[in-house]
Structure formats: C-alpha cells, structure tokens
Amino acid sequence: MEGVDILPHERSKKQFDVDAMKIVWAGSRHAFEVSDRMARLVASDPAFQKDNRSRLGRKELFKNTLRKATYAWKRIIELRLTEEEAGRLRFFVDEPAFTDLHWGMFVPAIKGQGTEEQQQKWLPLAYKMQIIGCYAQTELGHGSNVQGLETTATFDPDKDEFVIHSPTLTSSKWWPGGLGKVSTHAVVYARLITNGEEHGVHGFIVQLRSLDDHMPLPGITIGDIGMKFGNGAYNTMDNGVLTFHHVRIPRNQMLMRVFQVTREGKCVQSNVPRQLIYGTMVFVRQTIVADASSALSRAVCIATRYSAVRRQFGSQDGVETQVIDYKTQQNRLFPLLASAYAFRFVGEWLKWLYTDVTQRLQANDFSTLPEAHACTAGLKSLTTTATADAIEECRKLCGGHGYLCASGLPELFAVYVPACTYEGDNVVLLLQVARFLVKTVSQLGSGKEPIGTTAYLGRVQDLMQCRCEVQTAEDWLKPSVMLEAFEARSARMCVARAQNLSKFANPEDGFAELSADLVEAAVAHCQLIVVSKYVYSSSCANLKTCRVRFNYPWTMGV
Known part of the structure; x- marks a missing residue:
C-alpha cells in the first residue's frame, strides 16, 4: 500500500490545468461529460466486472x-x-463482442450502400437488434485484395433471385466477428454475375440463421474459427467461417444504392455517384485512428503509474530511485505519451474530414476524395502500427510485472494488434498512399495544385532547397521549424521516389522493385500529417482557451 500513496504526490506536481486537459482530450465539454457519465455507470455496475x-x-x-x-x-x-x-x-464495457461488427460495419454498410427502401426495411430491425448482423467480406484466400474474392452471386432472371455460392475452399468467408455463433444476417460481398458476365464485387444482405430456432438456413454452413492470440482478448469474439451452397436470396437484397440489377438482369449505374460508398470507408478508418489513441493512452497510463511507483537502485538513506526518474525510462516512455495525444488530435481532425468529404460527395464534388482516401488509409496504417509497437514497449517498461495478465498489458496488446491487419493490411495501405503521392508529384508541372494534406508539395522547389537554421535545442520547439523539417523530408522523399520510378519502362515493374522505398515515403508523409495537427493543438498555450471544440479545418503549416 506504500506505493499507492506516491501517485497523489506525483499528481500534485502538475503544471497544467487537469480539468481543461480533460476537455481537450475528449474533444469538447459535451463529449467529456458523456464519456465521464458512461464510465461511471459501467464502473459502478458489478455486472460489467472483468477481473x-x-x-x-x-x-x-x-x-x-x-x-x-x-x-x-x-x-x-x-x-x-x-x-x-x-x-x-x-x-467502457471493454470487451470485444458481436455487437462491435453489428454497429460498426453491418449498420454503416446498409446506411452507405443501401437504397432508401432498403434502409427503411433493414435499419429499424438492426437498430432494435431484432436482427443481428455481421460483415462478411474477407475470405480464407483473400483479404486486402477485395477484387480477388471468389464467392459468387449469380442472377437467376426466371426466379428474380441471386444465387450465392462458395465455389472453392478458399472462397469460405473467414474472420467475420459475430458470425460464428450469434449473427442472424450478414452483408456478404460476392462477385456479381448476370447473363454470364462478371460485374465486380458487390454487397448482398443474406439471412444466415432462422429467427425461430437460430439454426443455419439450408445451404449455409457456419462455424467458429477457434482460439485467437492471447488470454481473454479477442477470444470473447465469435469470429467465424461461412460457406454457401447455392443459397437463393431475393434480387432486392443486393445493396443497390450505387449499382443496380433490373428484373431483366441488366446492370444499371444509379444516379447516385459510386464515390459515395467511400464515405463509409472514411468513417471506419477515422474510428480506427481514434481507437488507436485510446488504446495507446491506456498502455501509457499503466506504464507511467508503474514507473512512478516502482523503485530500483540508487539507494540513498534506504530509499531507492523511482524508475520514472531514470532518463532511459523517460526517453522510452514520454514519446509514447506524446504520441497518444498526437493520435487523439489527428483523430479529432479526421472527424471534420469525414463530415467535409460526406458533404462534398452529396453535392457531387469529388475533388478531395483521392486525397481523403490516401490520408485516411495512411493514418490508419501509421497509427495502428505505432500503437501496437507502443503497447509492447509499455509492457517492457513495466519489467517482469508487465508480462502478468494482471497488468492489463498482455490482453490489451492481443486485443489491439489485429488492427494492423483488418480494414486493410498496413503495408498495402501505405503502398496506396505512395501511388497517390507519386501521382501528385507527377502532376506538379501541369498546373494542378495539390490540396489538403499534400498542399506542401506545391512548394516543393523551396522545400528541396531549404536548409535547417536550427542553432540550439530550443529552436526545435518552434512549430514552424518542426513543420518545415517534416515537410522538407517528405517532399524530398516523394520527389526522389517519383524520379526513380520514371526510369522504368513499365511503371508497375518499377513500383514492385521500389516498393520498400515507396513505403518509407508514405510513412514520412503520414508522420507530417500527425505532426501538423499536433503542433496546431499544442500551440494553445493556455488550455483554458481550449475548452471549446477545436477550430476546424486545421491546415498544414499553422
């Protein structure tokens, strides 16, 4: 119990307004009050205990x-x-469950890709949880390569139905959360076939289990894929496997907001721009970035408290030194603390980006979509990779105690690390960002100005020639100096990669050969985005002025 008394002493040495910082972290006073109220509700209810x-x-x-x-x-x-x-x-219940995919993927998919009639039919059922949905996209043989999915949906014009079928072992749907035991329905992604022709991958609402006895419907085979990595962790989720044997569904259960199949089997592009479906993707990825800051902050909180309580070596008058006072501990821990705040701020900015992109898409303005896609893909990759690595580093910072399940860190790591793979493998996402950056650089001479997070590339000539004027360590605390350094590094890497690619007769051969270098350029660009948002947020010298929601949009170089 002696160690417990140390924390109040450490907290008494604070040099900032804690209440104001809580508002900054939450994003607004309203958000803080909601979170605080729900946290207390869960903590005070024995039914939610997780010991x-x-x-x-x-x-x-x-x-x-x-x-x-x-x-x-x-x-x-x-x-x-x-x-x-x-x-x-x-x-705050803090337990992966079937409801995660129901609310996080099934409902958004119907909202984003379903027609008004489909939304009116299915969403009320989903909102009341009279049906429980999952998101069946990933297959045993294909994950990131969505266009390679093998499940088929063949239209039968005689019966006005689609026939959903799993033609191979590798076409088995694999990993959907909530599928193994619970879900009654799924949004299933399959290759659309009409009149013997393929028309790409599309989504279909498929009932999996009877609403009377919960048994799988005819032609449907479902199972749980078994234990996952870690104690507890994602083993609370019934990740499943799913195969179809010529399962028939009505034609109107194809999600047809963007692409439609008529009664005669003709494929028609609706008057709703297909780009609107990207709004859902931006939403999901901004949620993942926000989750990264939450997971990282929990790990850092555990490691910081442990470092303050734990004492080792340096005994003077019988009192050993607090671990947190060692420079080596600070050097490893404090950058992770800063990263948690940085990811939190960039997550708040992504909320604005999602709103902005959605409004533009609804107004048929697609000008910012490629940049928003690259931005969210890159930030998803950067923040999840950094957070997974940071949780493991926090475990090491807690010494042997960090290896105990009681520390909370092993389970936190096991729960979080799948984020590096789902919703896009992190390396694959960075390669998508690299393609966009190379294309942006190649268009600089055409008069097309880069926008948003790539606006700095419009000053590429200056950035290629600028020299750092830092004279003292304190100079690095100047926001303009930090931003210029990150901008110059990213710009030079992007230009160098574009130049190297231009030497290949076949651009795809060059992209494959230089992929490792291209990933580095993408990381540099994404780090610049995070730094720019962090610099803006931390530039509020008086936290009391930050009690209201941040001023959006944040521009590069503020």
Whole structure:
C-alpha cells in the first residue's frame, strides 16, 4: 500500500490545468461529460466486472461476453440512452463482442450502400437488434485484395433471385466477428454475375440463421474459427467461417444504392455517384485512428503509474530511485505519451474530414476524395502500427510485472494488434498512399495544385532547397521549424521516389522493385500529417482557451 500513496504526490506536481486537459482530450465539454457519465455507470455496475476474464476458458469467456452484451443492451433501452451514449457505454464495457461488427460495419454498410427502401426495411430491425448482423467480406484466400474474392452471386432472371455460392475452399468467408455463433444476417460481398458476365464485387444482405430456432438456413454452413492470440482478448469474439451452397436470396437484397440489377438482369449505374460508398470507408478508418489513441493512452497510463511507483537502485538513506526518474525510462516512455495525444488530435481532425468529404460527395464534388482516401488509409496504417509497437514497449517498461495478465498489458496488446491487419493490411495501405503521392508529384508541372494534406508539395522547389537554421535545442520547439523539417523530408522523399520510378519502362515493374522505398515515403508523409495537427493543438498555450471544440479545418503549416 506504500506505493499507492506516491501517485497523489506525483499528481500534485502538475503544471497544467487537469480539468481543461480533460476537455481537450475528449474533444469538447459535451463529449467529456458523456464519456465521464458512461464510465461511471459501467464502473459502478458489478455486472460489467472483468477481473477474471484472463482466467476463463473459451466457452465460459464467450458466455460471459454474451451476458454482458445482452445486459448492456438492456441498460441502453432502460436508460433511453442516445446513440452517442450507447456507443460510449459499449466502449467502457471493454470487451470485444458481436455487437462491435453489428454497429460498426453491418449498420454503416446498409446506411452507405443501401437504397432508401432498403434502409427503411433493414435499419429499424438492426437498430432494435431484432436482427443481428455481421460483415462478411474477407475470405480464407483473400483479404486486402477485395477484387480477388471468389464467392459468387449469380442472377437467376426466371426466379428474380441471386444465387450465392462458395465455389472453392478458399472462397469460405473467414474472420467475420459475430458470425460464428450469434449473427442472424450478414452483408456478404460476392462477385456479381448476370447473363454470364462478371460485374465486380458487390454487397448482398443474406439471412444466415432462422429467427425461430437460430439454426443455419439450408445451404449455409457456419462455424467458429477457434482460439485467437492471447488470454481473454479477442477470444470473447465469435469470429467465424461461412460457406454457401447455392443459397437463393431475393434480387432486392443486393445493396443497390450505387449499382443496380433490373428484373431483366441488366446492370444499371444509379444516379447516385459510386464515390459515395467511400464515405463509409472514411468513417471506419477515422474510428480506427481514434481507437488507436485510446488504446495507446491506456498502455501509457499503466506504464507511467508503474514507473512512478516502482523503485530500483540508487539507494540513498534506504530509499531507492523511482524508475520514472531514470532518463532511459523517460526517453522510452514520454514519446509514447506524446504520441497518444498526437493520435487523439489527428483523430479529432479526421472527424471534420469525414463530415467535409460526406458533404462534398452529396453535392457531387469529388475533388478531395483521392486525397481523403490516401490520408485516411495512411493514418490508419501509421497509427495502428505505432500503437501496437507502443503497447509492447509499455509492457517492457513495466519489467517482469508487465508480462502478468494482471497488468492489463498482455490482453490489451492481443486485443489491439489485429488492427494492423483488418480494414486493410498496413503495408498495402501505405503502398496506396505512395501511388497517390507519386501521382501528385507527377502532376506538379501541369498546373494542378495539390490540396489538403499534400498542399506542401506545391512548394516543393523551396522545400528541396531549404536548409535547417536550427542553432540550439530550443529552436526545435518552434512549430514552424518542426513543420518545415517534416515537410522538407517528405517532399524530398516523394520527389526522389517519383524520379526513380520514371526510369522504368513499365511503371508497375518499377513500383514492385521500389516498393520498400515507396513505403518509407508514405510513412514520412503520414508522420507530417500527425505532426501538423499536433503542433496546431499544442500551440494553445493556455488550455483554458481550449475548452471549446477545436477550430476546424486545421491546415498544414499553422
């Protein structure tokens, strides 16, 4: 108990307004109040306790999660919580569950890709959880390569139905959360075939289980894919495998907001721009970036408290030195603390970006879409990779104690690390960013000005020639100096990669050969984005002036 008394002493030495910082972290006073209220609600309810999670067997673990998810939904209904409040309550329950994919992917997919009629039919059922949905895209043989999916949806004009079929072992849907035991429905992605011709991959709403006895419907085989990495962790989720044997669904269960199949089997592009579906992708990725800051902050909080309490060596008068006072500990820990704030701020900015992109798409303005796609893809990759690595570093910072499940770090790592793969493999995403950057550089001479997070490339000539004027360590604290350094590095790397690519007769051969270098350029660009948002946010010298929501949009170089 002696160590517990150290933390109040450490907190008493603060040199900033903690209450103001809470508002900054939350994004607004309203967001803080909602989070605080939901956190207290969960913490005070014994039904949500998680002390024994790492010691439960898989069957008991899953049953426990079912109970919590059901109880959480009951409380949401009883308390008449708003969608925002319900989301925060589920966050603080802190247990991967079938509801994550229902609310995080199934519902957004219908909202983003379904027609108004489809939304009116399916969303009320989903909102009331009268049906439980999952998102069946990834297959045993294909993940990031969505166009390579093998599941087929063949239109039968005689019966006005689609026939969903899994032609190969590798076409089995693999990994969807909530699929193994719980989901009654799924948004299934399959290759559309009409009149013997393929028309790419599209989404279909497919009922998987009977609403009477919950048994799989005819032609559908479902199972749980088994244990995952770590104690507890993602083993609370029933990730599943799914195959179809000539399963028929009505034609109107194809998501047809953008692309439609008529009664005669003709494929028609609707008057809704296909680019609108990218709005859902931007939403999902900005959520992932926000989750990165949350996961990283938890790990840093554990490691910081441990470092303040733990004492080792340097005994003077019988009192050993606090681990946090060692420069080597600070050098490893404090950059992670700064990263948690940086990711939080860039996550807040991405909320603005999502709103902006959505409004532009609805107005048929697609000018910012490629840049927004590259930006969100890159930030998803950068923040999830950094966070996964940082959680492991925090475990090491806690010495042997960090290896204990009781520290919370092993399970936190096991729960978080899949983020480096789902919604786009991180290296594949960086290569997409690199393509966009190379294209942007190649268009500089055409008079087309780069926009948004690539606007700095419009000053590429100056950045290629600029020299750092830093004379003292304190100079690096100047926002303009930091930004110029990151801008110059990114610009020079982008230009160099574009020049090297131009030497290849076949650009694709060059892209394959130089892919490692291109990934480095993409990382540099994404780091610049994070730094620019962090610099802007931290430039609020008086935190009391930051109690209101930040001023958007944030531009590069502010």
